[in-house]
Amino acid sequence: MPQEILFNEKCLQQLFHYALSLTSNEAQAYDLLHCSLEKYLHLDKSRIEHSEPYLKRIMRNSYIDNQRRKRFEEPISDQDLEKHENTISLIQPSLEDLFISQQQVSMLLQSLNGEESELLYLWAVEEYTFDEIAKMKEVAKGTLLSKMHRLKKRLQAEKMLAQTTSRESR
Amino acid sequence: MKPSDVKPLKEALSEYYQQRPLSSPQLKALLELQEMHASAQRAEAVATAIDRPENNRLGYHWQSGFKGMFFNSHRLSVLFSAVTAALVSIVILTLYLSNELTALDIMEEIAYNHNQNMAVEIRSSSIDDIDTFLSSLSFTLIKSNHLAGKSLTLLGGRYCAIDGKLAAQLKFEDGTGNKTYTVYQVARPTHFDSIEQQPITNYVNGVKVILWQENGLLLGIASNE
Numbered sequence: 001m002p003q004e005i006l007f008n009e010k011c012l013q014q015l016f017h018y019a020l021s022l023t024s025n026e027a028q029a030y031d032l033l034h035c036s037l038e039k040y041l042h043l044d045k046s047r048i049e050h051s052e053p054y055l056k057r058i059m060r061n062s063y064i065d066n067q068r069r070k071r072f073e074e075p076i077s078d079q080d081l082e083k084h085e086n087t088i089s090l091i092q093p094s095l096e097d098l099f100i101s102q103q104q105v106s107m108l109l110q111s112l113n114g115e116e117s118e119l120l121y122l123w124a125v126e127e128y129t130f131d132e133i134a135k136m137k138e139v140a141k142g143t144l145l146s147k148m149h150r151l152k153k154r155l156q157a158e159k160m161l162a163q164t165t166s167r168e169s170r
Numbered sequence: 171m172k173p174s175d176v177k178p179l180k181e182a183l184s185e186y187y188q189q190r191p192l193s194s195p196q197l198k199a200l201l202e203l204q205e206m207h208a209s210a211q212r213a214e215a216v217a218t219a220i221d222r223p224e225n226n227r228l229g230y231h232w233q234s235g236f237k238g239m240f241f242n243s244h245r246l247s248v249l250f251s252a253v254t255a256a257l258v259s260i261v262i263l264t265l266y267l268s269n270e271l272t273a274l275d276i277m278e279e280i281a282y283n284h285n286q287n288m289a290v291e292i293r294s295s296s297i298d299d300i301d302t303f304l305s306s307l308s309f310t311l312i313k314s315n316h317l318a319g320k321s322l323t324l325l326g327g328r329y330c331a332i333d334g335k336l337a338a339q340l341k342f343e344d345g346t347g348n349k350t351y352t353v354y355q356v357a358r359p360t361h362f363d364s365i366e367q368q369p370i371t372n373y374v375n376g377v378k379v380i381l382w383q384e385n386g387l388l389l390g391i392a393s394n395e
Contacts, residue, residue: 005204005208006204007200007204012200013191013197017190030196041204096180098179099176099177100179101177102175102186105182105185106186109186121187123180124179124184
């Protein structure tokens with residue numbers, strides 16, 4: 001028997017925020033959610049175990065389809081990886097120590113690409129750990145942390161983020 | 171950065187997203203989309219169940235009780251299929267007409283605005299100038315691809331209302347200067363998301379109206395035929 005409502009209001013709000021993290025634009029986020037929901041509703045759902053992650057995946061794939069993949073996922077060279085793998089253990093908790101002015105959040109998100117913005121959303125709003133995000137995205141945790149490290153350095157260089165003095169002194 | 175302004179990144183990001191919820195009309199549209207799909211699925215499930223011979227109990231009893239008579243199971247099965255098809259058609263037609271009526275309402279508004287023949291508020295052949303003048307619009311005026319092939323001269327523009335929203339009316343004339351066209355641009359209503367991707371044409375009170383979507387806007391053109 002078909003269910004009346006698969007995604008309730010709370011769930012739709014959360015999915016909208018996820019779409020917003022990808023697009024950084026509210027109108028585009030709504031269009032992305034609407035199109036993806038339409039796609040999802042027409043699928044054979046007998047093999048879908050978890051509807052929400054599945055819809056998120058549709059949204060992400062639709063978004064990537066609409067973007068140039070090169071711009072969305074900046075390739076990381078092997079040299080980059082090697083360089084950062086050694087420092088990962090020091091980097092890991094440091095995002096927790098970063099501070100930002102609320103007025104600068106919008107500017108910050110506009111300066112990110114879709115993937116960076118999505119990672120920050122999953123970490124900050126949905127409160128996934130980097131282990132969980134790496135499994136979800138099927139990438140090595142080192143790769144993920146390396147990307148976050150580069151992001152953090154870039155944002156600090158642009159003076160968007162501040163860091164606690166205790167961390168800086170280490 | 172002032173110390174009082176700053177927050178932990180995690181908290182600031184979370185707050186940023188919480189401050190940007192779906193609007194009520196958007197939420198309503200998404201919930202309705204799911205309800206409509208569920209209704210269509212139910213109608214399909216009923217039709218499938220009735221079409222299955224093993225579920226056609228009424229046909230079975232009629233056959234055993236009135237064997238050889240006019241109503242045999244095959245005829246009943248055909249009858250049920252026809253009734254089901256008719257019911258499904260009515261549901262689909264109702265949904266289609268309800269959408270079409272919304273489009274028709276807007277086309278009537280466009281025809282009304284066209285027939286008013288109001289003077290332009292800004293006289294210019296530049297869409298950018300008109301856009302600058304009509305600064306209260308919530309969107310930027312576009313040069314429509316649908317009009318690209320037509321040799322129309324832009325005369326000017328003014329504000330108007332479409333679907334209760336602030337819209338732009340642009341006035342054009344053809345190469346001969348004998349025929350006037352009015353073009354309408356308004357932010358696309360949310361209930362138009364899944365329909366009118368292709369232009370639709372209708373005649374309202376002697377006015378030919380074409381309605382279509384483009385770049386997130388709802389556009390219409392009206393002319394006297």
